[in-house]
Amino acid sequence: MPPCPRLPSLLFALATGAAFILAPSVFAADVERGKDIYEVCAACHGDLGQGGKRGEYPRLAGQRDTYLTNQLKAFRDRSRINLPMFPYTQERELSEADMEDLAAYLSGIELSSAYPVFKDTDDALTRLTAMEKVMIIPRAEGNTVAGATLYRDECQDCHDKTGRGRGRIPRLAGQYTSYLTKQMASFIRKERLHDEKTPGGVLNQLSEQNLKDIMAYITTLQ
Ligand code: HEC
Ligand code: HEC
Incomplete structure (x- = not known):
């Protein structure tokens, strides 16, 4: 039997002191559907919608519901060009109801805004992965x-x-x-x-x- 894909990240989150919490709206039925559909997106946007590759894949967790739906429609209609995502947003892949469920799920994810606590034995990769799963973005240069x-x-x-x-x-x-x-x-x-x-x-x-x-x-x- 294949292992449950979300289990490791959940265990990880628990082990690192709950790196995320889910807002109450997450328990509505459409949100659960959105969570299931999101599995195809996680490869790029991260298992919690935290984004990745230092921003090549944007963060989706906690983004506004209506805005997310609008962007998915814009990718589908090509009014916003996004080649990596174009195939995923076609009608046969993603209906408007799917888009709304995805948006409801993603907007309800609240990444922690607290720094993770590390053990001396944690390696660089463990630290990097944990830092990606919190809301904290490194300070950008400027006045x-x-x-x-x-x-x-x-x-x-x-x-x-x-x-x-x-x-x-x-x-x-x-x-x-x-x-x-x-x-x-x-x-x-x-x-x-x-x-x-x-x-x-x-x-x-x-x-x-x-x-x-x-x-x-x-x-x-x-
Ligand atoms: C192959 C990688 C890949 C996959 C899979 C993917 N995306 Fe994306 N997504 C991207 C990239 C790259 C961008 C940023 C495009 C840009 O720079 O304008 C993006 C941008 C977005 C945005 C816009 C965010 C913003 O702040 O405007 C949304 C929303 C989004 N993706 C949702 C999804 C959803 C939902 C799925 C699954 C159905 C998905 N993506 C699957 C690569 C991917
Ligand atoms: C009159 C309202 C308005 C003002 C003022 C405004 N914005 Fe926006 N901004 C928007 C809207 C609406 C969008 C989303 C557009 C869409 O749906 O694609 C947006 C999107 C963005 C995005 C893209 C976010 C993403 O996730 O892809 C950035 C970056 C941004 N604005 C920066 C700024 C900055 C910086 C300023 C001030 C200098 C600014 N905006 C002023 C309305 C505004």
Whole structure:
């Protein structure tokens, strides 16, 4: 009999002092379905939706429900280009109900925001894997004071003071910096649509240093 794929990670989480907790909504029926469907996604996005390869695969755990569903639809329709994921989001693979169940499951996963406790005997890989499973993202380089002001003036109305987003607007806090930087570049090149109130868009009006400072500030919001 093949071993249960989720068991090792669950044991691991328990052994490391519950690296994650599941929000109460996780126990609704559609969430359980979402969890089952998610098995095909885990190879890239991690067994808890923690992401991987230092942000090549973004973190999905704790991301906003509506935003996740919208992105899956955008990948399917190719209004957001994502070649690695395109085959997984086709109608015969993933129905709209599947997308909603996945989003409900993922948005309910709460990664721990506490540093894991290590034993002297833990090797580098064990430490790295445990660090990936907590919400903590390494501090990004940049001026966090300038970044805080820019964030308050230019981003906070939509992405929220806490960086956790609202409604269909995504959470940025706790997401890999490299991934966010890549997305901003694709908004600026107009390969992906941001939510623009100003002609040209808010991101196009900021310098590279401004964006770096904002990213540095966001890594303090976890
Ligand atoms: C082969 C690897 C791979 C698999 C399997 C995969 N993804 Fe992805 N996914 C990616 C990559 C790479 C990106 C980032 C694309 C980019 O940089 O724009 C991504 C991005 C996403 C995003 C956008 C996140 C954001 O913050 O905007 C969502 C949502 C997502 N994936 C959900 C899923 C779900 C649900 C599944 C399973 C049905 C899945 N992925 C399977 C590689 C994968
Ligand atoms: C008017 C509202 C609004 C403002 C202001 C705004 N955003 Fe956004 N942002 C959005 C929306 C909506 C999306 C999701 C777009 C989509 O659905 O694909 C988004 C997505 C993003 C993403 C991609 C996240 C991901 O997981 O892929 C990044 C990065 C981002 N915004 C950064 C910023 C920064 C930095 C600022 C301030 C300089 C900012 N945004 C200001 C509405 C806004």
